[in-house]
Amino acid sequence: MSTDSTFAVRAFVEQNSAGFVEDLKSWLRIPSVSGDPDRVGDVRASAEWLAAKLRATGFPTVEIWESGGGRGLPSVFAEWPSGDPDAPTVAVYGHHDVQPGTPVELWDTAPFDPQVRDGRLFARGASDDKGQLFFHLLGVRAHLAATGRTAPAVNLKLIVEGEEESGSPHFAALLREHAERLACDVVVVSDTGMWDRHTPSTVTGMRGLLAAQIDVRGPSGDVHSGSFGGAIPNPITELVRLLAGLHDADRRVTLPGFYDGVVELGATERQLFAKLPFDEARWLRTAKSRAAVGEAGFSTLERVWARPTAEINGIWGGHTGHGSKTIVPSEAHAKISFRLVAGQDLAQVREALESWLAERVPEWIEYSVSFEGHGVRPCLTPLDHPALNSVTCALGRAFADDPDGEPREVLYTREGGSGPEADLQEVLGAPVVFLGLSLPEDGWHAPNERVEVANLLKGAEAAAYLWEDLAGNK
Amino acid sequence: MSTDSTFAVRAFVEQNSAGFVEDLKSWLRIPSVSGDPDRVGDVRASAEWLAAKLRATGFPTVEIWESGGGRGLPSVFAEWPSGDPDAPTVAVYGHHDVQPGTPVELWDTAPFDPQVRDGRLFARGASDDKGQLFFHLLGVRAHLAATGRTAPAVNLKLIVEGEEESGSPHFAALLREHAERLACDVVVVSDTGMWDRHTPSTVTGMRGLLAAQIDVRGPSGDVHSGSFGGAIPNPITELVRLLAGLHDADRRVTLPGFYDGVVELGATERQLFAKLPFDEARWLRTAKSRAAVGEAGFSTLERVWARPTAEINGIWGGHTGHGSKTIVPSEAHAKISFRLVAGQDLAQVREALESWLAERVPEWIEYSVSFEGHGVRPCLTPLDHPALNSVTCALGRAFADDPDGEPREVLYTREGGSGPEADLQEVLGAPVVFLGLSLPEDGWHAPNERVEVANLLKGAEAAAYLWEDLAGNK
Incomplete structure (x- = not known):
């Protein structure tokens, strides 16, 4: 690791964490509920807020893209070329629209009045997905600061959707319309979670x-x-x-x-799935069900992820x-x-x-x-794919006690359902990897949505390592 | 046959047919729609009209029985003892309430403005069931006139329900309440039809x-x-x-x-069913279906009637x-x-x-x-039951060219569904036989409901023969 430790990624992230949280809180105050016709203006305000912040971060190109359907729920596109002709191109996906805050009476504090308590930031969108998109802005700054670069080691693109919570009805069309601008070697989706607070993991596929x-x-x-x-x-x-x-x-x-x-599950992946600390009784409570029943010969996780x-x-x-x-x-x-x-x-x-x-x-x-x-379409990144390896390395370092020492083991999960990820894979023709650090208890779509501030900072740190790794600099 | 031909049943019925039709038309003008809360008063008026007519016919006992539920849809009970201590007791069932006349615009003439055209009497209730109940009043008069009696050869009871078209919700309770008054040796239901205009038949069972x-x-x-x-x-x-x-x-x-x-179908009944002129293509049109499909080993009629x-x-x-x-x-x-x-x-x-x-x-x-x-409960009268034999004899005479000559063959049908007949069988503990002469094209529950006046007269004639036969006088 050649990085001068004075400007090491983790140190930069920690030094800038307070400002990062304050900025994120500003964004979370905008109730960008794409499913509420009365909030169309807020979705636009959210896009404009993000665009301004991306420009301030240094992205030379920032654009607001109108979505189809005339619904006024725009997406944000940003691009920051590496300057290195051999640099790979990465497209980060996230979304800036959110679920409704209703029923407000079930929240301890108002959904659009962000509050930090016990290291957790409570607000609608804190985890899904503004927080997880926003760590990329801190991540690229940490990457530049730690490496002394003025542009990222990869050609960095961001596409931040404005109607994911409404089912992404126009996203595939938007991707097709801008396919050339979005052309990339790998897509990094930051809209998922990890297994639990003790188990860093990454998603490898979606049904x-x-x-x-x-x-x-x-x-x-x-x-x-x-x-x-x-x-x-x-x-x-x-x-x-x-x-x-x-x-x-x-x-x-x-x-x-x-x-x-x-594509049948390989022995390695089955073993790695089996290493996840799975509590069936707890899973059944989440599934509101009395019994786990499914295809003979497969475990519950295999059934929902890989069958x-x-x-x-x-x-x-x-x-x-x-x-x-x-x-x-x-x-x-x-x-x-x-x-x-x-x-x-x-x-x-x-x-x-x-x-x-x-x-x-x-x-x-x-x-x-x-x-x-x-x-x-289903999407799946093979376990031996280099981009997937880069993600697990970046996460392993971010969760290690010493990012330059022994990395933490990172396990693999999948998702049983799919959002716009399959569109990204299909339209852009690039492999999709997942950098998401939400926890199962973060309460997506539920009252008291929250995010661990520490996990957002790990996300920023992992993103910084990831750009270096994908560019071939370790 | 001992009857003086001057007063023969058929002659009496024919001589009195004009008055019979005029009387029935008066009754049909009362819109006794039990399903319409606005017609509750008309259902009562219908009961009172019938009660008065039964008294005028000679029934010494005529009562209006309130139904349960406080809905004001009364039934009519009438009784005319034979005077002969050995005479059997017969209870005739019919109903005086009717289906709605809607949609009125689909009728050629108004549903409650009875009109005779081409030998058919058009009105709501003409066939279902006022016409088929009313022929009993002419029938008993013909029976008395032809035999010279002053009271019927059987103890004759009539129970005429007021909410059959509303699903008979209180009929079983009414039967239980008045079970002693209604005690009988056989129930004659006049609320069904015959196979077609060329085929006299009687129902032997209901599912x-x-x-x-x-x-x-x-x-x-x-x-x-x-x-x-x-x-x-x-x-x-x-x-x-x-x-x-x-x-x-x-x-x-x-x-x-x-x-x-x-109770499996016997060879005789299967043969008799098979004699009915069954047109599957026509039946399928009535069934609104493309194919006749059902239990292996049985014909369509057997499936709907006996399985x-x-x-x-x-x-x-x-x-x-x-x-x-x-x-x-x-x-x-x-x-x-x-x-x-x-x-x-x-x-x-x-x-x-x-x-x-x-x-x-x-x-x-x-x-x-x-x-x-x-x-x-299902109900079924065995083919060799004496009361059933009396019904077929009576119908065979009524449809014969000469009632004292060769009787017409009478075939057997069943009904796939059931109304209050099962209650009659169960509560009164008596066999149920069916004297109904409606035709499939009479349009029950449909616009332009009608009845063949000739069939009503055959019904009156058959009833007259039936009382003699059941009393043992042939």
Whole structure:
């Protein structure tokens, strides 16, 4: 490590922590709730606040990008070229919009009045995601100060979305529109967490998603079950027979070829997952469930992180009101969704569902299947990917007692769902790695959202190490 | 036949048909819609009109019975003892309330302005059921005139309900309250139809009903299917697996012992059913369905008339709105109902469902099952029952060219559902037979309800023969 310890990253971060927290509090006071039409102006104010702060930090290019849909929920783009023609290009992703603060009465202090208590900063967005995006501004300053550079060792780009909490409805289009400006070698997402306060970890993959609706039609109108029941097809019966066959006895999905190409968990990753201190009773409380049940041969974490699933999200048909109504109903419907893992192809799963239905639905039943959008691709970064190695090294140093001594072990997690990360991977064609230090108890989307100030500072420190590492300077 | 032909039944009926139709029209002008709170007074006026007409006919005892529930929808009771200590007692059932006339704009003439066109009397209630009850008043007069009696050959009772079209919510209680007054050897129901205009027939049985709701609980609240999907039980999946197992590959119900005791169709009845001119394409149009599908080994008519069924009437759970919502839902629910046939016991089927569920629901799933009321018992009159034979003889004579010559063949039908008939059978402990001459095209509950005046006259004629026959005078 060549860095002069006077300007070492950790020392710089610590010296500037008070100002960092005060700045972040200013930003957190802006209630940039993208889901609330009355807060559109605040989302814009938040974007402008961030843009000004990025300029002050030294980013030579800072732009506010309008999102699609005319909703006025802009994103912020910033770029800071390295100046080194061989430097890799990194795009950092985060978002500056937040969840609503409601119900306000469940908060100990108001959601948009940030307060630090016992080393924790309480405010809506403190952890998700303003805090975790904001540590990058301190991180790049620490990186420059520690290395004596005037520009980062990597070409640094930031894309900070303004409607992630509204489901990122225009983000893929925004990425496509600005694909050239955002071109990069690796995407660093700072919108996730670590396993727990004692276990630094990084996310290596997220499951994709394909959502569909199946509609089954029986009689052209409801008919009397006394007059006709037992002699004509009941669409609910046909639907439940179909759906009951969606999984086999081992709770594996029965669509033909569904598992073809699935990137199976390697022995190393299974061992690393198993090292995570998993408390099933506690997990079940979070899952609001009494039992862990799933595909035979896999642990709970493997099931939610690394295995594809078929889930029935909703079902309806016939009489659903009070009392009984003795009908053979006209229609039955179900919403189902598939979580997909690396190696599965959206179009292939879609076709598999279509052919599975065509094969199983009796000829005398009318049905249709429709898909919700195009779905979300799964993303996965192999454990031996150099960028992933850089992230674990950076985190290992940030969590070590001495950043130049023995690094802490960093474990791997995945996420069972996915946000705009898959869009980043798909549109930008770059691997996605995750630098997020939120804790499970930070209360995302809940009252009393908070963040450990120490973790934000570790994030800034890790980011500084990461830029050096990715540039090849260790 | 000892009857003087001058006073023969048919001649009397024909001579009095004009007055009969005019009287019936007066009654049909009273809009006795039991389902309309604004028509409560009309239901009472209808009861009073009928009571006055019964007194004028000669019934020595006529009473208006208030129904339970304080809804003001009275029934009418009338009694005319034979005077012969050996005479059997017959209770005739019908109802004087009607369906609404809406939508009035779909009627060619107003629903409560009765009009005869081409031998058909058009009005709400013309066929269901004022017309079919009213022919009994002409029938008993014809019986007296033809036999020269001053009182009927049987002890004749009439019970004319005032809230059948509202689901007979208080009828069983009314029967229990007045069980002694209504005590009888046979019940004659005049609220059904015949197979078609060319095929005189009588109903021999009705299916019973048991309705239940199954509730399955998963997570204590909806949870994110990305975070938890594939590792916890989904209550919809559990429910559809259960319901898919409700029938086997032959579409037989799988509840343990469900078919125990079922009175199987005899070869004679199957042959008689098969003689009915059944047009499957036409039946499918009525069933609004594309295919006739049901329990293996039985015809369509056998399935709806003589076989017990399990029907899913409704299902719901999770997200049923627009778009997708990627959850593992908290609850799933289904409404199911069983049609039961003679030999099946309500309590036994109820227990069978409970034990079937207990056996099949995985231990880690919470569920409950509840039943809608006590259910309706099936009713069935054996083909060799003397009262049924009397009905077919009476109908055969009424439809014969010469009532004293060769009788027309009368076939047997059943009904797939059931109304208050099962209550009559159960509370009064008497066999139920059916004297109904409505046609399938009479448009019950539909615009332009009508009745063939000729069929009402046949009904009066058949009733007259029936009283003689039941009294043992042929």
